[in-house]
Amino acid sequence: MPDPxxxxxxxxxxxxxxxxxxxxxxxxxxxxxxxxxKQIAKDAGVGIATLYRRFPTREQLVDATYRYETARLGARTSPLLRELPADRALRVWMSEVLDYLAAKHGMADTLKALLRDDERLGSQTREQLTGAVEEFRLAAVAQGAFRADVSAPDILMSLAGVTLVAGAVAQRAQAERLLDLLMDGITRPDRWGAGD
Incomplete structure (x- = not known):
């Protein structure tokens, strides 16, 4: 983020x-x-004046945090793909999305106003996250791990659905199980229902 x-x-x-x-x-x-x-500044190991100098209002901090976390998630694709097979890399990334969404829920009231005032912010976020999923998807298809007929937007929407029904911190174990089910659907053979 540039200096003002x-x-x-x-x-x-x-x-x-x-x-x-x-x-x-x-x-x-x-x-x-x-x-x-005050607690955020303390957790970061800086003084409250440092926080206010960079982010004079809570709204500016929420906006910057949301953009920072979205960019961080988008940048995770290459490191994960270097470390893991593509299907495992996507599954790890999906767990990181749960953390991202927990933070997003914590900023919900302020974030709603920001997204209402800046319509491009929501579409930019979807583009970044869809682009990340597409990188994983293409690599997994090339490795023979994923069905070729599943699109990145469908994977992302399915992930969003998991977080809608099991997005609370107390539901984390259930969310992880639902992500495993989602991964099973992505990795099934192209001949869905073969043998029926």
Whole structure:
């Protein structure tokens, strides 16, 4: 995120911002709307003045946290694909999406207003996440692990459905089981219902 003045951001300031945004994501996931800016600053290991200097309002912090977490998820594809087979990489990423959505739920009230005011933000998020799923999908199809007839938007919508019915922190174990079922559907043979 560029400095509001347009000046280059120093490396230490960028590191502090990254720490603040990571701490904010964890706090919103853990504490929801009750997350305090003071606790976020403390968790990030910086003073409250540092937080307010970079994010003068809660709304600006929520906006930056949402964008940061979306970009972080989008950037996870290449490292995961280097470490794991594509199907396993996608499954790990899906669990990370559950963490992302827990933070998003914690920012829900503020985030709704931001998304209403900036219609492009929601579509940009969908594009980034769909692009990430497509990278996993293409790699998994090439490795023979996924059905070729399942699209990235369908996978993402199915993932969203899991989080709608089991998105609460207390439902995490159920959400993980539902993700396993989703993965089973993606990896089934192309001849759906063969033998019927």
């Amino acid at each position: 003045s347009g000046r280059p951001v120093r490396a230490d300031a960028r590191a502090n911002e990254d720490k603040l945004l990571a701490a904010a994501a964890l706090a919103f996931a853990r504490d929801g709307a009750a997350a305090t800016l």
